[in-house]
Amino acid sequence: MDNPNDVKELIPEFFYFPEFLKNMNKFDLGHLQITKEKVDDVILPPWATTPEEFIAIHRRALESEYVSQNLHHWIDLIFGYKQKGPKAVEALNVFYYCSYEGAVDLDKITNPVEREAVEGMINNFGQVPSQLLREPHPRRLTQEETALKLVRAELKRPDLTQFLDKVVQYYCELSTPKDPIVFLSAPRSPPRSFLQLSPDVLVSISKSCILGANSWMSYDxxxxxxxxxxxxxxxxxxxxxxxxxFHPSQNPHSQLFAVSTDGKLLYAGGIWDNSLRVYNLHKGKAVASVTRHLDIITCLALDNCGSYLVTGSRDCTCIVWSIQSQQYGSAQASTNIPMHALTGQAHLQAVTQLNTQNVFSPKPLTTLYGHDDAISSVAIYTELDMVVSGSLDGTVNVYTIQNGQFVRTLKPIGCTETCVQISFVTVSYHAQCLAVHTTTP
Incomplete structure (x- = not known):
């Protein structure tokens, strides 16, 4: 490690994959020559007691402010303007010529011995990545600068934990103790323009399934x-x-409902016929019902974009649904004329017909398997192509959305009981999974 000619970098597994430090398959890796000690799991440094802690510390170091403030220097060396040329020489960032992209054309080497020798040098010295930037990479913003920029530009809702001193509490009575609230939709930004057709609402559902569409008042x-x-x-x-x-054995709870991004539709599970129901929030009536599960739906989740919905069931499976909006479908079907070509009374009738009919078309995209007991909680993140499901069997499975491919199984850390049940799962935009579990006697 002290040789300046021996360049090493940590592989990505050092920051997310603790299993690579364990000999989980119990392979016979032999014994040490001097101590005759059996080679098994990787021996960790004193500052880490478990592989999970080792990876967590590496992850925190990678996400630290120091790394963030100096990350652009590494980008300049590997992918940027200091990879080649005089700037690379000044930065002592010069490697063997065969390592650079395009330095050697193997197809033009006709001598097999010479070609094999060049390939051996490339394999020995490694390959430098493609040069992507010709100018210095900008420095990453600090946490304070990022928060200030988000507040000024209003590109996304800032983290409220950074402004707890400015948060004002306001109490309102949405239900009674006899009929408590079991579901509240996540509030979105209030309407800022008169062109916005549908005002933002806070949907509430009580234990007796009373539906409320509560609206935001003007800012005070x-x-x-x-x-x-x-x-x-x-x-x-x-x-x-x-x-x-609802099924007699299924009490309404928050994970049985989800509200569409436009605040017009409510998705519900737990129905007696194992179906996924869709309700019009304005009228409170069902507008669609689709059955694909063999048992009742126990939980569901909608992604941030409103494009995909995932449902979990007692049949130990999850189904990913593609949410498709049939825009102008009813009007065009009845007139066979493009919507923009309709005028006057015909256009008014088409819009009225469109608004009163179902604009939800659920399409099963893939079915996910892998649990041995009922699904208790699900989460979906489209940007990461990631679906997470928790089960009463005590496991959390991770899948991809598009291919429905199983990625891995997670189990609660530090739980040795056999009667562990997952009650809630969620996933962050950093692909970090959070699972809440309970133990049964």
Whole structure:
């Protein structure tokens, strides 16, 4: 490690894959020559007690502020303007000529002995990646600079944990102790333009399946964003109720519901006929029902983009659904004329017909297998092509969305009990999985 001619870099597994440090297959790796000690798992340094802790510390170091502030220097050496030329010489970043892309054309070497020798040198010295940048790479913003930029540009909702001193609490009564709330949709940004057709709503569902579409009031400088409670929830005649009925063994809970990104549709599971139901939030009526599971749906989750939905069932499987919007489908089917060509009363009738009919077309994309007991919780992240499912068998499985390929199985760390059940799973944009588990006697 002290030889300047011997260049080494950590492989990606050092930052996410603790299993490569374990001899999980119990291979016979022999014994040490001097101590005769059997070679098995990798011996960790004193500052790490488990492979998981070793990887976690490496991950924290990789994501630290020091690395962030100096990462652009490494990019300049490997992929940037210091890879070749005078700048590479100044940075002492020069390698054997066969290592560089395009330095040797193997197809033009006709002598097999010479070709084999050149290939041997390339394999021995390695290959330099393609040069992607000709100018210095910019420095990564610090955490404070990133938070300030997000607030000013309003590109995305900032992390509230950084502004807890400015968060204003506001209490509103959405239900009664006799009929508590079991589901609340995640609030989105309030409408900022009169061109926005559908106002943002906070959907609430009580234990008795009373549906409420609560709207945000205008911003108040003193009290912040206030909530206007849906008046129909207290009116016995006009209240909207989700009719299923639900399976007798399945009590309504938060993981049985999801709201579309436009705030118009509600997806629900736990129905007696094992179906996935879709409800119109404005009318509170079912507009679609699709059955693919062999048992009732126990949980579901919608991605951030509203493009994919995943459902988990007691049949130990998960199904990924592709959410397709049939825009102008009903109007075009009845007139065979493009929507933009309709004018006057015909256009008004087409729009009315479109808004009153179902705009949801669920299409099963893939079925995921791998659990030995009922699915208890699911999560999906389209940008990472990632589906996570938790089961009552105590395992968490990771799959891909497009191919439905099984990636790996996770088990709670430090749990030796055999009666471990996963009750909740979620995944972050860093591909970090969080699982909540319980133990049964």
């Amino acid at each position: 400088k003193e009290r912040g964003f206030l909530l206007e409670i849906d008046a129909t929830t207290t009116n016995l005649k006009n209240r909207k109720r989700i009719f299923g009925p």
